[in-house]
Amino acid sequence: MNFGRSPSLQDYDVTASRCTLVEAQRDRGLFFCSVGVELAYVQGDVYEQLYSGRAQSESADVKAQRARILADRLISLRQQLLAVGVSQIDTA
Secondary structure, eight states: OOOSSOOSSOGGGOOSOOOOHHHHTTSHHHHHHHHHHHHHHHHHHHIIIIISHHHHTSOHHHHHHHHHHHHHHHHHHHHHHHHHOGGGSOOO
16 A cells, blocks of 8 residues: 555556566566566556555546456466475476
């Protein structure tokens, strides 16, 4: 969530591509870092689309639709995690 200050790096300032969870499974640390990054993106979008000043001016129907989309993203992330499986992650 936003703790009263803007992020120091905006998404549009980052030019590096994000690896997928499947690509990251070769390295345990990278995998869990990638999961954290994905969760952070969802968390930022939750704030922006549901709780920000601009979002507060939207109708309840619009926010409900956005909440469903965000929930679908979390469900998709969970399914990806289950598909990869912790046992498949390289522990070396």
